[in-house]
Amino acid sequence: MNTRRLGIAAxxxxxxxxxxxxxxxxxxxxxxxxxxxxxxxxVAFVIATLFITKWAARRTRSAAEFYTAGGGITGxxxxxxxxxxxxxxxxFLGISAAVYTNGYDGLIYSIGFLMGWPIITFLMAERLRxxxxxxxxxxxxxxFKQGPIRAFAASGTLVVVAFYLIAQMVGxxxxxxxxxxxxxxxxxxxxxxxxxxYVLFGGMTATTWVQIIKAxxxxxxxxxxxxxxxxxxxxxxxxxxxxAVEVHEKKASIMAPGNFIKDPIxxxxxxxxxxxxxxxxxxxLMRFFTVxxxxxxRKSVFWATTWIGYFYILTFIIGFGxxxxxxxNPMFKDAAGKLLGGSNMxxxxxxxxxxxxxxxxxxxxxxxxxxxxxxxxxxxxxxxAVSHDLYATVFKHGKASSANELFVSRxxxxxxxxxxxxxxxxxxxxxxxxxxxxxxxxxxxxxxxVLFLSVLWRGCTTRGAAIGGFLGLLxxxxxxxxxxxxxxxxxxxxxxxxxxxxxxxxxxxxGFAGIWLFSVTDRSARARIDQAGFDAQAVRSxxxxxxxxxxxx
Amino acid sequence: MDLELANKIxxxxxxxxxxxxxxxxxxxLTALVLIVYYGYVLLIAFDKDVLSAKxxxxxxxxxxxxxxxxxxxxxxITGFYVRRAxxxxxxxxxxxxxxxx
Numbered sequence: 001m002n003t004r005r006l007g008i009a010a011x012x013x014x015x016x017x018x019x020x021x022x023x024x025x026x027x028x029x030x031x032x033x034x035x036x037x038x039x040x041x042x043v044a045f046v047i048a049t050l051f052i053t054k055w056a057a058r059r060t061r062s063a064a065e066f067y068t069a070g071g072g073i074t075g076x077x078x079x080x081x082x083x084x085x086x087x088x089x090x091x092f093l094g095i096s097a098a099v100y101t102n103g104y105d106g107l108i109y110s111i112g113f114l115m116g117w118p119i120i121t122f123l124m125a126e127r128l129r130x131x132x133x134x135x136x137x138x139x140x141x142x143x144f145k146q147g148p149i150r151a152f153a154a155s156g157t158l159v160v161v162a163f164y165l166i167a168q169m170v171g172x173x174x175x176x177x178x179x180x181x182x183x184x185x186x187x188x189x190x191x192x193x194x195x196x197x198y199v200l201f202g203g204m205t206a207t208t209w210v211q212i213i214k215a216x217x218x219x220x221x222x223x224x225x226x227x228x229x230x231x232x233x234x235x236x237x238x239x240x241x242x243x244a245v246e247v248h249e250k251k252a253s254i255m256a257p258g259n260f261i262k263d264p265i266x267x268x269x270x271x272x273x274x275x276x277x278x279x280x281x282x283x284x285l286m287r288f289f290t291v292x293x294x295x296x297x298r299k300s301v302f303w304a305t306t307w308i309g310y311f312y313i314l315t316f317i318i319g320f321g322x323x324x325x326x327x328x329n330p331m332f333k334d335a336a337g338k339l340l341g342g343s344n345m346x347x348x349x350x351x352x353x354x355x356x357x358x359x360x361x362x363x364x365x366x367x368x369x370x371x372x373x374x375x376x377x378x379x380x381x382x383x384x385a386v387s388h389d390l391y392a393t394v395f396k397h398g399k400a401s402s403a404n405e406l407f408v409s410r411x412x413x414x415x416x417x418x419x420x421x422x423x424x425x426x427x428x429x430x431x432x433x434x435x436x437x438x439x440x441x442x443x444x445x446x447x448x449x450v451l452f453l454s455v456l457w458r459g460c461t462t463r464g465a466a467i468g469g470f471l472g473l474l475x476x477x478x479x480x481x482x483x484x485x486x487x488x489x490x491x492x493x494x495x496x497x498x499x500x501x502x503x504x505x506x507x508x509x510x511g512f513a514g515i516w517l518f519s520v521t522d523r524s525a526r527a528r529i530d531q532a533g534f535d536a537q538a539v540r541s542x543x544x545x546x547x548x549x550x551x552x553x
Numbered sequence: 554m555d556l557e558l559a560n561k562i563x564x565x566x567x568x569x570x571x572x573x574x575x576x577x578x579x580x581x582l583t584a585l586v587l588i589v590y591y592g593y594v595l596l597i598a599f600d601k602d603v604l605s606a607k608x609x610x611x612x613x614x615x616x617x618x619x620x621x622x623x624x625x626x627x628x629x630i631t632g633f634y635v636r637r638a639x640x641x642x643x644x645x646x647x648x649x650x651x652x653x654x
Contacts (some may be wrong), residue, residue: 063577067629104620108594108620114624114628116554118627119586121635122582122583123583238612243615255612255613256614257597257605260597261594261597261598262598264595264598267594267595275590295639295643297640298634298635300633301635305627309627309628351599511631535559536555536556539558539559539568540559543562543650545558545562545650
């Protein structure tokens with residue numbers, strides 16, 4: 001991706017998806033020479049995680065252990081795992097690349113991803129933990145008729161997981177081609193196969209520990225890079241900025257907001273997608289059930305926010321470090337003066353500049369590990385929606401045995417893994433920039449309103465939540481299709497009917513309005529049962545009395 | 554949970570105090586976060602000059618400390634809520650639980 005294109009894309013908010021923090025469109029990558037140091041380090045990581053999976057497999061005998069690691073994860077550990085879900089390869093490489101190319105705009109972009117966390121802390125985390133058990137549908141359907149709400153929640157989960165997963169798979173293939181010099185399809189198959197092994201045998205225990213290890217490696221690596229950059233400038237940010245302004249082609253404009261925010265509607269809509277989408281991502285919500293109680297759930301969001309905030313400060317320093325140390329070094333440029341491998345490689349080249357070949361291998365291996373850990377979490381969330389919400393609750397009316405439920409989860413894991421690999425290969429050359437922003441928009445417009453109103457609004461009914469939820473889902477998908485990212489960039493029409501970068505402002509309003517309208521007009525007998533159940537639900541959500549306590553290890 | 558127990562808890566003074574205090578704090582902090590974040594976004598959308606103004610003699614702009622502030626503020630306000638909830642509010646919750654059983 002060249003600099004000018006990225007600049008324009010950023011201006012139109014389309015870049016929001018090229019480096020969407022939790023997802024990935026790393027663009028079309030050029031295959032590099034095979035990097036053996038990186039491959040050796042990655043193999044070491046894989047061997048270590050397979051041992052963990054073997055250990056976790058012994059503790060994954062029931063459905064509860066598969067979905068939530070038996071509720072035995074501490075708040076601190078869970079915070080690291082949640083942060084790991086958010087600090088994807090695309091976020092590390094994409095945000096540092098955005099800073100490298102546009103300076104300050106990269107910071108504005110990254111801040112958006114942080115803002116969902118306080119909202120989750122203040123309004124959601126403890127209520128989720130007090131009401132739920134395995135999936136967010138447990139909470140959304142708590143006082144409602146199970147069938148329609150579970151069917152909706154499973155749809156919301158699978159749509160989010162599917163788009164997110166495809167984006168990750170394609171990103172993985174491109175990144176690995178770039179970093180390791182492997183063929184695209186081999187990379188996608190390796191990711192798919194390892195992810196299936198983690199989830200199938202180790203369930204949530206293995207998925208969480210893989211995520212924690214990777215989060216520690218990524219934070220350590222990024223801290224080292226930021227330290228080395230600041231050290232060269234005697235820990236004076238002013239000295240670093242002054243040098244960056246001197247060498248960057250955009251000069252002093254990298255120190256101030258540029259074109260990233262142009263029209264306020266897009267800016268607000270995009271902010272809403274990030275803020276409330278975060279609070280509706282099924283693989284994130286699921287992590288609140290892995291801790292023993294509400295206290296630990298709150299601690300986990302605090303730690304997650306801390307690590308993610310720290311990480312975005314690091315990526316900002318890394319981006320500026322790359323301006324100073326990478327853009328000035330002909331070793332990292334091709335004949336035309338462009339960065340080797342594209343601007344997404346800024347952080348990777350900086351790793352080589354500050355830590356030599358071994359550290360370059362380390363950072364490459366961590367980037368690969370990052371994708372693996374994120375796709376494992378996504379697959380687990382998708383598998384639980386099918387086995388717990390659809391199979392056990394809708395089809396078996398809650399009478400499925402733990403063993404049968406576990407069996408269905410594992411079958412679903414294999415199916416999702418195979419589908420992800422196939423779609424990853426099918427979409428190799430497609431423009432997938434819209435996929436992660438669509439996932440966030442659906443999470444904000446469907447999952448979040450249903451969850452929010454079912455917990456906080458007495459008047460909400462089964463009919464309202466199911467119809468309103470689906471309306472939010474459909475409008476998010478429809479408006480995304482009509483926006484530039486799909487209508488122009490994928491279908492190649494001349495101009496997009498929907499002018500804004502993100503549909504969330506409108507589709508979330510549709511979701512909320514739909515739930516309200518179809519609840520207040522609901523005169524059925526079921527509506528009276530739904531509303532009568534609110535008091536008991538409120539007491540449990542506030543106090544945790546009757547909540548499922550996790551096993552203490 | 555049966556309705557009788559729920560109603561008993563709902564009528565207790567400790568429960569009402571918990572819900573009133575905690576939801577007031579939660580919604581106040583939510584409003585603060587929305588004001589800070591959308592204030593920042595709208596400041597960029599409508600008046601870029603504020604953030605582009607130089608902080609001192611060097612190249613550093615006001616945008617840098619303000620951006621850093623938004624990040625630190627987010628982490629700090631989350632920490633503040635969690636501290637309050639995990640001490641004062643959890644004590645109230647324990648009291649409610651003791652009374653209920």
